[in-house]
Amino acid sequence: MEIISNGKKIVILVTGGTILCSYDASKHESIPNVPVGDISDFVRLRRGDYGVAVKEFSNMPSPHLSLELGEKLLKEASGILAQEDTAGLVVVQGTDTLEEIAYLFHLVLDTEKPVVFTGSMKSRDELYSDYRGNIDGAIKIIESGKAAGRGVMVYLNQEIHSATYVSKDNTNNIAAFKSPQFGPIGVLYDNEVAFLGRTEEEAHFNPVKLDNNVQLIRVTYSTNELLLRSCINGRVPGIVIEGLGAGNVPPSLIPAIKDAISAEIPVVLTSRCHTGHVVETYGYEGGGAELRKLGVINGGNLGGIKARIRLIVLLGMQSGIDYVKENF
Numbered sequence: 531m532e533i534i535s536n537g538k539k540i541v542i543l544v545t546g547g548t549i550l551c552s553y554d555a556s557k558h559e560s561i562p563n564v565p566v567g568d569i570s571d572f573v574r575l576r577r578g579d580y581g582v583a584v585k586e587f588s589n590m591p592s593p594h595l596s597l598e599l600g601e602k603l604l605k606e607a608s609g610i611l612a613q614e615d616t617a618g619l620v621v622v623q624g625t626d627t628l629e630e631i632a633y634l635f636h637l638v639l640d641t642e643k644p645v646v647f648t649g650s651m652k653s654r655d656e657l658y659s660d661y662r663g664n665i666d667g668a669i670k671i672i673e674s675g676k677a678a679g680r681g682v683m684v685y686l687n688q689e690i691h692s693a694t695y696v697s698k699d700n701t702n703n704i705a706a707f708k709s710p711q712f713g714p715i716g717v718l719y720d721n722e723v724a725f726l727g728r729t730e731e732e733a734h735f736n737p738v739k740l741d742n743n744v745q746l747i748r749v750t751y752s753t754n755e756l757l758l759r760s761c762i763n764g765r766v767p768g769i770v771i772e773g774l775g776a777g778n779v780p781p782s783l784i785p786a787i788k789d790a791i792s793a794e795i796p797v798v799l800t801s802r803c804h805t806g807h808v809v810e811t812y813g814y815e816g817g818g819a820e821l822r823k824l825g826v827i828n829g830g831n832l833g834g835i836k837a838r839i840r841l842i843v844l845l846g847m848q849s850g851i852d853y854v855k856e857n858f
Contacts, residue, residue, distance in 0.1 A: 538617045539581040540672050541610045542665070544569060545603065546589040547624025549661045551653035560653040562591060569622070572662060578673050580617050585610075592624025592631075592649075597742040597842070600631055604638055611641045618644040618672035622665065625649045625698055625706065628684065632693035633836050636682035637843045640734040644677035647684045647693070651704045660687065660704045667718045674723035680715070681729065690716035692729040697804075697833065710804040711831060733857065737846025744768040744845065746838045748802055749779050758786035762793055768841045768854075770798045771826075772834035777801050777808035777818040784816060784824075791825045796845070796854050800829035800837045807831045827858050 544550070544566045551560040566586040573582045587603055588595075595603075603621075610616055623631065632647040639645060648668040650661035668685045671677050682693040686707045692715050700706035709715075716725040743766050747757050761769050769790060773779050777799050779787070790797050799821055801808055808828050810818035822828065829837040837858075844854045 537581050538615055539583045540618050540620060540669055541583045541585060541616055542569060542573065542620045542622060543585050543587055543607060543610065545587050545595060545621070545623040547592050547622070547649045548653050549622055549650040550589055553653040553655035562589070564654065569665065572665065576666065578669065580673060582669065592627040595623070595627055595631065597740055600634055601740055604635060607635065607639065611643050616643065618677065620668045621645065621647045623647065623649050625651060629697050630835055630839050632682050632684050633839050634843070636693035637735055637840060638737065639682065642679045644672045644680065645682045646671050647682065648686060651702065651706050658704055670718060670721065671723055676723055676725055681732065688718045689714040694729060694836065735843050735847055737843050738848050740842050740846045741767045744770070744838055744842045746770045746772065746834050748772040748834065749774055753780055753783065755783050755786035758783060758790065762786065762790050762795065766795065767845050768796045770800060770829065770834050770838045770841055772800050772802045775801065775803065776811055777821070778812055779816045779821070781815045787826065788824060794851060796827060796841065796851050798827045798829045798837050798841055798858060800832055800834045802834070827855050829858060
């Protein structure tokens with residue numbers, strides 16, 4: 531780990547991603563061939579109130595980051611934050627799985643020190659390259675002295691988002707990250723950090739083990755029970771169903787849902803809508819009210835992706851299905 535200057539430090543923990551890619555215009559390809567040391571070279575030139583330490587965890591695209599690696603990254607981050615001279619942590623990673631790993635950190639890391647995830651939507655040689663601004667902005671958030679106790683945050687394109695509600699909503703635009711439910715919790719403008727609000731405090735969990743076999747199934751028009759049956763036969767530890775509208779499913783799924791619950795597989799219901807809460811209103815077969823009576827767990831206002839991470843963490847507590855229900 532290279533420390534750029536002395537005193538209290540901000541640690542940049544690097545996992546890789548587009549931020550460490552160069553762009554080959556002749557092939558229209560972003561190539562992961564930039565060393566982590568390039569980030570050290572960049573931050574060495576900036577001046578701030580804290581020293582900056584750059585540490586390489588890995589250099590890989592975010593789809594390559596397994597849950598096992600996520601656990602190791604959490605352990606690494608916890609050790610860094612436990613150091614007295616650490617003022618805060620910036621995690622740099624690819625954007626494809628950033629929202630999920632950031633939320634995993636949000637649920638597990640119990641710290642008042644600021645933790646900011648960032649990355650880039652463009653490699654360094656592309657038009658509108660955003661990597662320098664995103665790294666510098668993430669550092670400025672910690673330097674501002676305003677970010678402590680706000681949970682894990684995500685920063686890209688001048689906006690600060692809560693890890694709970696942020697999602698990647700565009701494939702390629704630098705403004706890809708949004709929080710449709712609540713909007714950003716802060717912004718950076720003219721080198722100033724301004725927080726607009728604060729999300730509710732959440733409990734933190736200390737799971738014994740995380741199981742990657744928790745599955746997410748998205749309900750579509752006329753969905754059949756093939757995927758649910760596969761989950762039951764494969765004895766998965768948990769299932770998240772991303773339902774229709776306020777939290778409804780076709781009647782064709784009901785027999786498999788009943789069998790999953792009978793097999794003591796927790797089934798969590800979310801909505802495929804981008805905003806809103808699962809509302810157990812409809813009393814018809816497959817409606818939210820009927821699903822509640824069957825024992826399906828209400829996923830609240832979490833989308834399916836975040837609900838899966840939460841279910842993985844809660845099952846990792848090894849405290850039973852009632853504990854899972856109480857903490858959703």
